[in-house]
Each structure stands twice: as structure tokens, then as C-alpha cells.
Amino acid sequence: MSTLPNRLVVSAPPQGWRLRWVAWRNSVIASPSFQHWAARLPIFRSIAQRRAGQSFDLVAGFCYSQVLTACVQLGLLDLLAQRAHDLASLAGATGLSEDAALRLIRAACALSLAEQVASGLWMLGQQGAALQANPGAIAMVRHHALLYSDLADPAALLRRDRAEPTALSSFWRYAASTPGPEAARYSALMAASQAMVAQQVLAAYRFDRHARLLDVGGGHGAFAIGVAKACPELGIGVFDLPPVVAGTAGVLAEAGLSEKVRLHPGDFFCDSLPVGYDCITLVRILHDHDDDAALALLRSVHAALPPGGRLVIAEPMADAPGAAAMGDAYFGLYLWAMNSGRPRSFGEYGALLKSAGFSASRSQRTAYPVVSSLIVSSK
Ligand SMILES: CC(C)=CCC/C(C)=C/CC/C(C)=C/C=C/C(C)=C/C=C/C=C(C)/C=C/C=C(C)/C=C/C=C(C)/C=C/CC(C)(C)O
Numbered sequence: 001m002s003t004l005p006n007r008l009v010v011s012a013p014p015q016g017w018r019l020r021w022v023a024w025r026n027s028v029i030a031s032p033s034f035q036h037w038a039a040r041l042p043i044f045r046s047i048a049q050r051r052a053g054q055s056f057d058l059v060a061g062f063c064y065s066q067v068l069t070a071c072v073q074l075g076l077l078d079l080l081a082q083r084a085h086d087l088a089s090l091a092g093a094t095g096l097s098e099d100a101a102l103r104l105i106r107a108a109c110a111l112s113l114a115e116q117v118a119s120g121l122w123m124l125g126q127q128g129a130a131l132q133a134n135p136g137a138i139a140m141v142r143h144h145a146l147l148y149s150d151l152a153d154p155a156a157l158l159r160r161d162r163a164e165p166t167a168l169s170s171f172w173r174y175a176a177s178t179p180g181p182e183a184a185r186y187s188a189l190m191a192a193s194q195a196m197v198a199q200q201v202l203a204a205y206r207f208d209r210h211a212r213l214l215d216v217g218g219g220h221g222a223f224a225i226g227v228a229k230a231c232p233e234l235g236i237g238v239f240d241l242p243p244v245v246a247g248t249a250g251v252l253a254e255a256g257l258s259e260k261v262r263l264h265p266g267d268f269f270c271d272s273l274p275v276g277y278d279c280i281t282l283v284r285i286l287h288d289h290d291d292d293a294a295l296a297l298l299r300s301v302h303a304a305l306p307p308g309g310r311l312v313i314a315e316p317m318a319d320a321p322g323a324a325a326m327g328d329a330y331f332g333l334y335l336w337a338m339n340s341g342r343p344r345s346f347g348e349y350g351a352l353l354k355s356a357g358f359s360a361s362r363s364q365r366t367a368y369p370v371v372s373s374l375i376v377s378s379k
């Protein structure tokens, strides 16, 4: 656990030596003759080939994503998870010609989504097995059609006025504040991807040290249900927009937790948060909002907590250890396309939390920072 610096992390002006080192290093790496010879020198060969592969993967990444999308769309991963298949059964089950099925299964094998276990016989590969264990990730693969439509012309997306609606912003804005199928679709997507996050949060923080927990922006209660099962003695509340909370009641009833979890319909930008909870969670909330709105929400949370009360922030963060691309490269563009919010580093949250009046904050490592990280703050 590390204590967060209580000020916005402004990187020190680059030292002279760092500028000179980076400039020299780049001039060497960018040299075609160095790239030619590095792969031929035993001392550099493996790193040169690995870097070349990484460069190719960066250039070709969208194609890989679409191989995964095709596998999800055609149910290929589910098929391969059940048993080994030959080409005829794969073609029949997916509705593809044998030529197309062979092209897809070879591509899936190249990405470890599938694995040839004998001549003409395939099963799930390591990457396919890992993804099958995370239905939320599979749900996001399906959801990415919206994201990729907004990213079709990335320069135009970055240039345009963020007030202009995009496919993603329409999905998230409209769905969050309007009853009906859109709100249900939106909350179902959140609930599907919540399991991975809840697992990380519950393993990293002991909620049973508290008496009552309020999950602000708790959606259809997926996190609240996870906490209720892990901490049977804990009093739990969920605060969310009225159209969403209307759906939460049904989800809690199905889980047999209607009496256990108290619902608080409201708008956390207009209404005060309910008091009486000694722990408040913000799970995948703050990164949805720009700094001013995030600070206003943190101030509202601070006002609702008793002295010594705790705030637990859980979301995918920028600069997460071993997952830098997930932060500013994925969520950075995702939230830009959503017209609101950004991923933040631990240091950036430290500054916001201090401005909101929190006395101390610390980061809490999780097993998979690529899924979610934690910050714990005290009033
Ligand atoms: C058994 C033998 C012989 C060897 C084993 C060797 C070994 C140890 C292998 C390791 C296997 C292993 C443990 C693999 C683990 C894999 C895991 C945990 C994979 C997890 C993948 C998770 C993914 C891909 C998650 C993706 C999540 C996404 C894309 C979430 C997007 C969320 C969005 C867009 C949220 C939007 C909400 C908003 C609006 C931003 O607030």
C-alpha cells in the first residue's frame, strides 16, 4: 500500500540528461541499419524480434480484435469449450463455409483463442479459456461495436466538439436517465462486467470492518449483492438514478435480498447523499466524469460520511502497474468517445481527494490491476 501524494502530480521539468538520453536512444532505434543488424547480432536478436512483433501487433491490433469478435459472434469459444471439434462440425455450427471456418480457426489458434490438439481437431486455447472465465469481458467484446464505430475516424473524434453526440455517449447518457429497454441494456452490460471488478474489490478490502455500506452509482446492485454475500452482517444501501433503481428492486428480489439492501433513488449531482453509512463505495463512477464533476461528487461523499468514515474508489486506473495501455490507451479513448470523464492515476486522485477534504488516502493493490485498482480514503 502506498500513500497517495496529496497534490496533483505535475512531472518535474525534464532533466537535461533525460532529454539527451531519449533523443539518442530514439535515433538508434529508428535507424534502419541498426534494426537490420540488431536482429543478426545474438546479443540483440531476441529483443529485436520481440520488439518487431510488438510493433506489428500494435499496427494489426484491430484485426486481432475482430478475430475475437468473430469468435464471440459465431459462438466459436462456447463450441470449443464444450468439446473438440473438426472442421465440418465447426462449419456446420457457425454457418460458415469450410474454407471460412478454417481461416477463422487458424486465426483463433494464432491468437491462442483456439488450439489444434490433433490433425483437423481443435479445442479452446489458453487465451480462449481465460476469456471464457470472464463473461464480462465477452460482453464487452460485443459492446465494442459501438466503440469501434466512434473510433472509425480517430482524428475526427479527437478534433470534434465533445458536445456532439457519439454512438457511445448516446448509449450511456440516454440509457442512464431514461426508463425502458435502453436503461436495462446499459445496466445489464454493467452487471455483466461488474463480476470481475467486484471480485477484485472484495478480495482487496475488508468491508466487514464497517457497519453500513452505501454503493453510490450501484446500478442494478451487482456489487451490493457481492458484498451482501461476503459480509452478511453489513447493512447495505444502493444509490442510483430513479430509472435504474426501479430495475434494481427486481434484481434484488430475484437474489432474495430485498430486505437486506436499501434503495436510494436520486441524482448524485443534484441530491445530497443519504447519511448513516460509515463506508461509501464509488465503483466505476468517477472516471465517467470530468474533474469538476468528479470533485463535486467527492465533496458530496465527504459530506455524507461521519468523521472517520471511509471512501473506497474502485475502477480501472491510469498508470496501473503492468496495465498502462488499459488506462490511457483504452479508457482514455473510450471515455473521450463517451464525451465525459477520463482515467486517472493514483496521484491525480490524491489531488482531487485532498481538494474534497479527505485527510488521508492510500492505494490498495489488487490481484489484477488490469481489471480494477482501489483507493481508500478517510474523512
Ligand atoms: C495450468 C497450466 C499448465 C498452466 C497455467 C499457467 C498460468 C498460471 C496461466 C495463467 C492463466 C490465468 C490465471 C489467466 C488469467 C486471465 C485473466 C484473469 C484474464 C482477464 C481478462 C479480463 C478482461 C479481458 C477484461 C476486459 C474488460 C473490459 C474491456 C472492460 C471494459 C469496461 C468498460 C468499457 C466500462 C465502461 C463503463 C464506464 C462507462 C466507463 O463507466
Ligand SMILES: C[S@@+](CC[C@H](N)C(=O)[O-])C[C@H]1O[C@@H](n2cnc3c(N)ncnc32)[C@H](O)[C@@H]1O
Binding pocket: 176, 190, 191, 193, 194, 197, 216, 217, 218, 219, 220, 222, 223, 239, 240, 241, 244, 266, 267, 268, 269, 282, 283, 284, 285, 288
Ligand atoms: C458505469 S456505471 C457503474 C455501475 C456499477 N457501479 C458498476 O461498477 O457496474 C455508472 C453508474 O452511475 C449511475 N449514475 C450516473 N449518473 C448518475 C447520477 N447523476 N446520479 C446517480 N447515479 C448516476 C448510472 O446509472 C450507473 O449505474
